[in-house]
Structures are given as structure tokens and as C-alpha cells.
Amino acid sequence: MIEPTTDEATLGEAILDAARDTGGLAVDSLSGLKRLSGGASKEMWAFELQLADGASQRMVLRRQPPAKRFSSQGLSSVSSEARLVRLAAKLGVPVPQVFFTLPDGSPAGDGYAMERIDGETVGVRVLKLPELADARAGLARRCGEVLAKLHAATDFRSLGLREQGATDALAALEQRYRDTGQDRPVFELALRWLKDNLPNEKQHVLLHGDFRNGNLVIAPEGLRAVLDWELSFIGPPVYDLAWPCVTSWRFQRPDLPVGGFGTREDLIAGYESAGGAPVDRAELHAWEVFQTMNWGVMCSGVAQAFMDGSRSVEGGVIARRASETEFDLMRLLAPDHEAWNVR
Numbered sequence: 001m002i003e004p005t006t007d008e009a010t011l012g013e014a015i016l017d018a019a020r021d022t023g024g025l026a027v028d029s030l031s032g033l034k035r036l037s038g039g040a041s042k043e044m045w046a047f048e049l050q051l052a053d054g055a056s057q058r059m060v061l062r063r064q065p066p067a068k069r070f071s072s073q074g075l076s077s078v079s080s081e082a083r084l085v086r087l088a089a090k091l092g093v094p095v096p097q098v099f100f101t102l103p104d105g106s107p108a109g110d111g112y113a114m115e116r117i118d119g120e121t122v123g124v125r126v127l128k129l130p131e132l133a134d135a136r137a138g139l140a141r142r143c144g145e146v147l148a149k150l151h152a153a154t155d156f157r158s159l160g161l162r163e164q165g166a167t168d169a170l171a172a173l174e175q176r177y178r179d180t181g182q183d184r185p186v187f188e189l190a191l192r193w194l195k196d197n198l199p200n201e202k203q204h205v206l207l208h209g210d211f212r213n214g215n216l217v218i219a220p221e222g223l224r225a226v227l228d229w230e231l232s233f234i235g236p237p238v239y240d241l242a243w244p245c246v247t248s249w250r251f252q253r254p255d256l257p258v259g260g261f262g263t264r265e266d267l268i269a270g271y272e273s274a275g276g277a278p279v280d281r282a283e284l285h286a287w288e289v290f291q292t293m294n295w296g297v298m299c300s301g302v303a304q305a306f307m308d309g310s311r312s313v314e315g316g317v318i319a320r321r322a323s324e325t326e327f328d329l330m331r332l333l334a335p336d337h338e339a340w341n342v343r
Helices: 008-021 078-090 123-128 130-151 166-179 185-197 238-245 264-273 281-307 313-333
Strands: 027-035 043-051 056-063 098-101 111-115 205-207 216-219 222-226 233-235
Touching: 008 027, 008 043, 008 098, 008 111, 056 078, 078 098, 078 111, 123 130, 130 205, 130 216, 130 222, 130 238, 130 264, 166 185, 166 281, 185 281, 185 313, 238 264, 238 281, 264 281, 281 313
Parallel strands: none
Antiparallel strands: 027 043, 043 056, 056 111, 098 111, 205 233, 216 222
16 A cells, blocks of 8 residues: 655645546646644645636545554545545535545545535534524534434445444444453443343444534534544444433533533434434433443543553543543433433
8 A cells, every 4th residue: 555645745746636537627726735633533634726717616635644544443445435425415414525536546645625614613612602602502403404314325335334233332342441451340330231221223324423513514504514424334323313412522511412502302303303213212311321431432542542652632631531431421320310311
């Protein structure tokens, strides 16, 4: 495999070549190439293409970083993510337009170019900016509507996504926890509870896999785009509904379980009104326990890497959150605790 270039001039030329060859675009030049901040697992580069007809188009290149391995839970390539985003667009899910993918052997590596969409993605700012007040008011319901559209997909089998039901998902979660080498009694309790209470699902659908604050572009009029499809897979629909309800995404708004901006009832109402299957509240609760531990195990894995020498400020901050998820799990597992009963 060719190691993707880190030289900006070479990267710019590779983008221009891909725009012409795989995108079929008549382009004259590229300007403003710069790497964007954020993106824990993928690189994002902003640029603008000047087209032969005099117009210009702002784009973002999403690519696999040099010398970084793919997650075992993610898609096998970044370019394959482009096919998924195009399918989501056909379903009516708000996503950036995909313009072209990087061809095999490109010096730029594995990735694709998409429309650059303005808006807010930082969770705490989404919850506090005054100009987003109207957007927040209807956001939980809108999230439900969007997930229902995605889950209605019928022609996703050719994408080659992994498929995982409740039993396999729980076994994988336990293994990832064991692999951290850590002894966390609360996680042991949660695993035991999940083995008794995580229901066998009735259906498998196309999932986003990481539908939460941070992967949603929010503007004053509402949800503009859903980003980061790399963890998409085929599984039980409640997986996607429970993930945005994890306490860590609420940013000091525990009274609003869906991302700190809405209620579970709004999320469910939006989902069912847009054609989603009726949501069983007990099943949603069980998957919320699952997803809370899922995030806790992710944080524990980062903590282990930190202890093994992979030191960064971001890694240290994420590692600390493993303990927060233990607290959240205790509240979720306490009978009649408000952590679940708060709407």
C-alpha cells in the first residue's frame, strides 16, 4: 500500500487529478488547502476548486491519516464511506454532497471529497449559542425523523458492511473490556445485567453507528448534515436511538437526555412519525445501558493506551471519562432512578 503524502503541494496535485479523473470535473486550479482541526481517526482538509466555467466550489477532503490503522469496528476504507453517504442522500438523510473519491494508488491516499457545509458541531456550543435556540427546540424530533429515513434503507447489502446483533455485540463489548486488562466492578455488574436484559432484536437495519453530538452539523434552521459514517453497520435500530442518549453527550443538561437538547419522547415521536418501527421503552433502556458501557470501554481503551505510553492531552481527558461512565451506569441500573425516568 502506498503511504499517503504529507507534502501539501503533492496533496493538492493529487486532489486536482482525482477531481478530473473520478469526479469528471473541469477544474482549473485549487486554492486554500489547509488541514482542519478535529477528527480523531480521519484527516480533514479544506480547499476550494476553481472550475473551468469560472465558478468555484468549497470542498473538504476526508482521508485516512498516514501510518494509522483502521478501527476493527469501522469500514474497511474511507472511499467505501463515500458510497454509504451517497446512499444516505438518496434516502433523504441530510449529508454533504460527495464530489469524487481518490482513485487507487493516489498519492493522497484513501478518501473522498465532499461539499463543505457551514454550521456548529461542538456539542457544548450547540447547547449554549443563542442563535441556535430554535434549532435546539426541534432537534430531538428531527434526529428521530432522520434515523427513521436511514433505517428504512433496503438496498444496503452490496455495501459489504459488517452485521452484528445483540448477542454478538455484547460478546464483542465484553471482549474489548477484557482486552483493556482493567478491573472495573461496575462494568462487571453492567455486563451481568445486560446478559439478563438486553433483548434479542426483531430486525436488522442500516445504522449510522455514531449518531450523536459532534457528528451533527447544526445551524439556526436546524440539522444541516450528518457526518462521520465510518462506524456504520447493520444491526438493531435501537442501537442508533440509544447512542445519542448517553449521558456524556448531554454537557451539563441531564434533564434533556437526547444530547442535552431534547427528550426521549421527542426522539421517539419523530422516529415513529417518519415511519420507524414502534420503540419499546424497556428495549431502549437496555440499549442505553449497553451504549453507556460501550463508551466507557472506549475510554478505558484510551486509558490503557495512555498508560502504555501513547500520551496526549486529548487521550488523558478521554481516559478520565471511563470513571464518569461507571457513575452513569450505576444510576441507570438503579431501579426507578431518574437517570432513566427523566423523560
